[in-house]
Amino acid sequence: MAAHTPTTTRSYYFPALGSYNTLTLQTTPLPPLKSTYVLVKVHAVSLQFRDVMIASNKYPRGGISENLVPCSDMAGEVVAVGSDVTRWKVGDRVCANFATEHWDGDVNDDIVKTALGGGQHGVLTEYKAFTALCLVKIPDHLSFEEASTLPCAALTAYNALMGPKPVKAGDTVLVLGTGGVSIFGLQFAVASGANVIATSSSDDKLEVAKKLGATHTINYNTTPNWDKEVLRLTEGRGVDHILEVGGPGTLEKSLASVRYAGYIHIIGSVSKNTPTLTSVIGQCTGKAIILRGILVGSVAQFESMNRLLRARPEPTRPVVDKVFSFEEAVAAYAYLESQKHVGKVVIRVSPVSE
Template sequence: MKSCLVKTDGGIDAIETVDQPEPDCRPGTVKIRMRAASLNYRDLSVAAGGYMRNDTRPVVPLSDGAGEITEVGDGVTQWKVGDRVSPIFVQKWIDGSVTDAMLRSSLGGGIDGVLTESIVVPEQSLVAIPDSMSFAEAASIPCAAVTAWHALFEVNRLVAGQTVLLLGTGGVSIYALQLAKSAGARVIITSSSDKKLELAKSLGADQTVNYQTHPDWHREVKSLTDGVGVDHVVEVGGPGTLEKSIKSTKVGGNIHLIGVLDSPSAKISPMLSVFNLLNIRGIYVGSRTMHERTIQAMTASEIKPVIDKSFAFDDALDAYRYFASQKHVGKVVIEF
């Protein structure tokens, strides 16, 4: 079977396509014929090296995929051949609290991922795909959508009427937009592109801020909230944007710290978060239970994943390059 491999820290151009033997389906596992995969910012970091808990070499990249079961191992009763499924991001995080050992079972970094024609996973480490979703749509959910769900609905839960600030128009932010609007929230979203902001409006964003036009974008956010600030920030920028996110948040508000897209070495003062009693919480994807809740919420609200562009498996590196260009809104997928 064909597989892609990250063997070094050489980035996108160093990813190799190789022929490998089909994996064996052991007792308690299922074999999945992959039909689609999607890219996340983490995948660029895995290829370039230095990403925490994702230093395995060689490793099959990408965490997010979907396909159909082609074989079930002895003792498996929950699944059957032909079932449409998606492996979960952290293979050992089924429910409840998480440990360091669990986080080291993250697909596409800690262990082999889904950019391969077949994968074998434990029977408890996958979820069913609704009939209403294509393989490509389901493959866009495990990291971005589950992360957005975890941020907004698992702790300090978003409620109708609250205001959410989203940074950029990548996968996590667009899913957070769709989920927040389905819950009755008001959404403010930022981008450097007016075109992307118009698309975000078409998906339900209430207000937009171009951070190129408004470098001190936190002032615009405070103005849009009558000086009060937002209830929730889905913070994907990291240290480079966190100070302005803090300044955008109301007293007692919540900052869900997810990404490191901007200036990871920047320094900020924590004092405003102290004076304003902010809740700043790190979010790293989620458990199988959260994945299932995400799918249930999307199905109930008829949320359609936003797929910007699809590539063939043989053009996987072109998909990486397009994703790295940051031209996309929503998700970039690879279909097998």
């Protein structure tokens, strides 16, 4: 154990769900550290669209803890280790996996219940104890703010592109929008030698996508039939992989955009358009399309992803749009909800100098 282990922590929680404006600060005692656990000082937390859905009580999966401490993604520093822990030492820089018991292989119902900021209390707190098995070492070249974006957005994109049929050089990848998952998907695809087509409603955001290596960009406001433009850009073949974050509002066009036997990775449902899903089954069978649901990833995948980050540090450097202070947590939620961001929105819980 460390000599000056903290005994309390300040954290945000929801007294009731319905709006992120009800986020409330509390100070609670830290229980004695279990022998197989590690106490981490949280330096930075990144927000997901999931966090806004949970706050609004619109999360489809349910099973949310009462008086929830929100958020799933953190980066911090080990300040104490349990008596049976040999893998970690005080001072190590770590992230926790999204689902704390998803170590390797497929998910199951019990693993899903260990998702931080949902089935169990999350990481919008100054200190949190984690099981030693759910932690991964942060790549040395990343700041805490950058590393806080890895557990959900980055790993979701990595799991999509490096799954049963990994992206390879010369493939074409379509990313929808410029949120956290899409930007990481763009970066990982470029780092792997693939061509990327990126969509957005904003030309300014598409300029950022170009700077990150997108081969082609499409403004879906000025080109509403973007699926036809995707087919034109790929000479009628279609794309190999699609990171489908839009959901009902974009899936039909994704089905039209993907190549025969291509992969559509179902990740989210941020599109505000009205769904008109009339021919999903016909399109899937007619083109032998693989629809694959993505539920973040495992500790083993996280460590594999970090090897990619270390091997290609600059092309894969996390894109942090804006950093808010711990006291500005509500404003951070509002900014994420506005969808003005490119990449990730981060809350700095405690400066590194503290």
